[in-house]
Amino acid sequence: MTVLLAFDLLLAASIVGLAAATLLMRDAFAMIVAFIVFGMLMALGWARLVAPDVALAEVAIGAGLSGALLLRTLAHLRGGSLSAQGGASVSAPANGATQGVNALLAGLATCALGLAYLGAPQNVPGLEAHVADAMPESGVTHPVTAVLLNFRAYDTLMEVVVLLAAVIVVWQVERGLAETPAPALGTVYQGFARVALPVAVIAGGYLLWIGAEAPGGAFQAGAVLGAVAVLGLLSRHVRPAPAHRPLARGAFVVGTAVFALVALGVAGAGRVAFEYPPAQAKTLILLIEAMVTISIAATLAALFHGRAPVAVSREETDR
């Protein structure tokens, strides 16, 4: 018991210390690496709090894909290389106004969180009992999936819409950057990608399927499949081209569309939206989750690519 307590204290101290280190680093690359490690330790913290679903999502999205997005952004900012060259430091002091606005917004968010925590009823049983009572009607046996896709499906729909909005904005912005392909990573990496990618696809499908009864689900599966796409982009097995745009648009939208259509269909059949008929609940939930998984994976991959696919000559990509 004391060993576990010591471990928890050490873990908590490391998380806070890494958060501080992430903010205080001078070099943006070191900052991102510290942030990724911070995400891994956060996931460990969630696992210690017996929240494996959150831990999985944190490690896949918070540490893995966010880290990849940040590194990609840094490479763009530094002209295709990750190391700082010739004073092109990203950590140059921002001007006072920017810092002031950031501090104000971060302070407001902290205050809102504090208020929400203090305003929440203390020392009363949570909603677990209600969830447990309603589980037979949910169509699945894993409470987290029941809450996400059934009892509070509206919130989840909004999360999917947020991702859709993000990718729409990214595709709208033409930043005038030359297409800088990722540097070729060599034959060892290609071999690794050939072995690992098919297995990762199976792992993603497994996470999606197992979500009905155990930790897993659309977000974790989408993150794993998104990572597959990122590895594919890095290995140049996938080369985004303008011809891919209609397919990509369809993939971005399909999750939101199917989710909303199911809600409308259920509402049209004389029930409240998202009040799935218990007999079909599992089918509907898995249908929604599968489509949302596709959308999440496509969206994360598109965010990593960072722009709408444009025509690039072959010589340029083979540089």
Next chain:
Amino acid sequence: MLEIAGMACMALGALFFVAGTIGLLRFPDVFCRLHALTKADGMGLALVCLGAAIGAPDGGEALRILLIWIFVALASATGGHLVARHARRAGKLVREVRP
């Protein structure tokens, strides 16, 4: 008995991780550090996975741990190779050992 064997494997694995970390902190240049880290951590990972597999409740769980071991080992070997490759291309020569 099996439980003790599993714990012993994990403890031994943790020792390898500690050795790899000491190497990472003490060795002078990126290639020496990678050498310490990838080899020692690879062994540590194998032992931790073996310990976890011994303690697994059923064969399916042990099989999953085996798969995790295979793919983490592959990924870390590839990652180590990529770091070394990048360092060599960036022209980081082997630094002389500090006096």
